[in-house]
Amino acid sequence: MSQIIVVKIGGNATNNLSEAFFQQLHSWHDQGKQILIVHGGGPQISEWSQQLNLPVNKINGIRVTDQQTLKVTQAVLLGLVQPTLCRHLAAHGLPVVGMNASGQDVVTGAYLDQPVYGEVGKITAINHPYVNQVLSQGIGVCAPLAVTSSGNYLNVNGDVAAAGIARLLGAEKLYLVTDVPGVMVNSRVIGQLSLKKANQLFEAELIKSGMVPKIRAAFDALKHGVKEVEITNQLQHTGTHLSVNQLAI
């Protein structure tokens, strides 16, 4: 079985992809790796919500999502962010498949905590036949949206979605590509981060906002079989490296 790499690209990072990013994807593709990209779009969702006079409210980096915000989230992710990203990938000669407009559900989800977050989900299952079919043809591009067993869409934090997908696919590596070179403390990137150290930094509020669900999602992936996670702003650069060995220390 070929090895799977899951790459999550945050909404800010989707606007600033370097030539080196596309080269790295080419290189992995040429080596026979299967690649699934999960994209974010948080800043774009916030911008459009504000333009439509909808409240923008996040708790620990998770968007509180009412029915109207869910519609905006779907429209922005599937109408703006995903097609733009797919065009960039295709323009660089990569064989790309945008997965969410195919009529097939990619991931199934369940409510995270409806009274607190509203229409927000966690990932419970993946459509293996469809994902396998896509990854055997090219690079899959997927939005962080899940569908419940009764057919409702749920908004899923991009890092949580990528970690869940990486876990369910048994990915060898998860890259969380963001707008900072790694987890920073006192303006310096921490090369390695243990679970214990992460909890101390959360407590001290030295890790905040969107970095909190990112790190929690990374450790969740490691607990469930993903071997390595890299938090970085460049696929070629090491940023903050997390591995299974760092769960116990």
Ligand SMILES: Nc1ncnc2c1ncn2[C@@H]1O[C@H](COP(=O)(O)OP(=O)(O)O)[C@@H](O)[C@H]1O
């Ligand atoms: N200790 C930290 N190190 C790095 N970034 C941090 C830290 N604490 C909070 N952050 C914030 O987390 C952001 C990355 O999370 P987020 O905005 O959700 O990114 P993305 O959209 O790529 O998922 C950084 O831009 C930074 O503002």
Ligand SMILES: CC(=O)N[C@@H](CCC(=O)OP(=O)(O)O)C(=O)O
């Ligand atoms: C529930 C939840 O928080 N969903 C996220 C989905 C997009 C996302 O995560 O985008 P970034 O990776 O760019 O932050 C949101 O609505 O912002």
